[in-house]
Amino acid sequence: MSLIERYIFRNVFVSFAGCLLALTLVIWITEALKQMDLLTGKGQTIVVFFTVTALSLPALITVIAPVALFIGTTYALNKLNGDSELIVMSAAGIPPARLLRPFAVSALIVAAIIGWMTIWLMPNSFQGLRDLVTKIRADFVANIVKEGQFTTLDSGITFHYRERSGDTLLGIFFQDRREKGKTVVYLAERGQTVDFDGQSYLVLEKGNIQRQDGNHDSAIVAFDRYAIDLSAFGQDGADVVYKPRERSTGDLLFPDTKDAYYKMQAGRFRAELHDRFAAPLYPIAFMLIAFAALGEARTTRQGRGVAMAFAVIGVVALRVIGFAASSAAVRSPFAVAAIYATPLLGCGLSLLAIFYGPVVSAWLSRADAVRQQLMERLVPLRLGRA
Template structure:
């Protein structure tokens, strides 16, 4: 890169990094506040709290990075124009392609970062987050329940114990109402959690099981000396973790198990998630080109740039919204995949036309305005009503 290109590149990267850090920090604080119940309600350590919030960052950064690049490009172009540097470069004969080159380097770097995160890092972080949350919910005795409190879990289980003596729990009450119309109540004098082959079990001693079947009115009571309950059954569906499409690796999405029941129900989401990952690196390039098309032309200090920034922002929002709509359409139909790639590519193509062929675009705009004027002139005039 030449000296001018390095100078422009440095301004773009400075604006991008500053915006990326600021937006990431704000959104990370918001996510951290949502996870505060890990400390207050589930008795987790500060390390687990930070781990959970950190695992959600890659998904946030993949959305924030293109927006941060757009803001960084707007910042650099405004700075160049405010210091009259764009006017000097234009007067010196600097072509738009040369001026665009450092912006292209920055967008390429962000696109590579976004692609790496969406294709590899983000699914791994989602999978790690799912495993961690599942383990926290599975071992609810150690992580959630407090002595003397009746704790209701999401899976329809209520647990209570009177007090703890070391690793032993005394006065245990355990109610399981996960199956509609059926209730099982476990009462035990004592019990403790044990680990066996990576699974957590609650071993009860000296107690009874009361089963109530509301459908046929059958009730039964069974006494036991020792009874073990598999706690992993309360952390997921049947103790087996089923990963969602966004939690699966890109290789799994490319070669899914077509016989899997979950895949048969969610085949559209698998398809949309896969193509969303491949299309994600296109958005940094599209957003940068939109910013350059709106603000890359030299203007005097008397010419306001606020309207151009508003148009650029509207273009970025339109491209991103079209991408979301196409992703939703791809869930229902394979034809929606075209829209996933078309949204950023069309935004980039139109921006390139504005950058390199502004005269032709102006002629086309004038023709459209003339056609609109002729159409309005042919419309019958509406009669005025007198008050």
């Protein structure tokens, strides 16, 4: 790139980076406040809290980055025009293709980053987040239950202990009502959570087990030592089923067609796959829309507010249509083409406006001048007849 192009590229990329950082921090703080329950309600450490919030960042960045590039492009073009640099470049004969080059390089870099995130990083982060949340919920004794309180989980588990003495829990009450019509109650003087071979166990000492079925038949079994596998209570003993956005791109490309979950959600698998491949097109489209609206040099007397408003409307409309196309692809495979056509159409229309817009404007100006000349000739004729 030439010196002018490097100067423009630096302005665009610095503006983009600043916008991306500011928007990401604002939205990340909002998401972090939603996860405060990990600290206050589930007794997690600050490390787990930041890990959970950090794993959600790739998904946020893939949505924020195209908008940040649009804002950065708009800011850079307004700055260049406000300092009369666009006017000087236009007067020096720099064509739109050369002026567009540093903006295109910025868009391609952002598109490559988004492509890497959507295809590889984002599904891995979602999968890691699901595994971490599952682990937190499974080990409910260490993470959820509070001393002296009866804690009831959605799965039908009620747990209580009187007090804690170091790592030992005293006065344990544990009720399991997951199976309809059957209740199992564990009572123990003390107990302790133990990790063994990647699994969490609750080891109870000196207690009894009370079992009761729907026929009101009950049995009591005393024990000196009894171990309960806590991982069985996290997801009702079932394996973790990953959603389409939590699966790798390879799993979406070559899914297990015999999987029951895939049969129920085949449309979501299809839409998620094509959304990942289409995501890198949006920063390019957003940059071209901003350039088409504001890339033409104008004097300070010529307002740019209307052009900026049209650019914002175009970006919002393009993203809304993209979301609608993604939703339609869930229901019909024929709508997959619309996922790619939406950003490509935005790119095509913007390029037409960039390269042929001045020609159309010049033609309209000449047509207006001819009309004015005709009006000036017709006025005297009408006055003479009068």
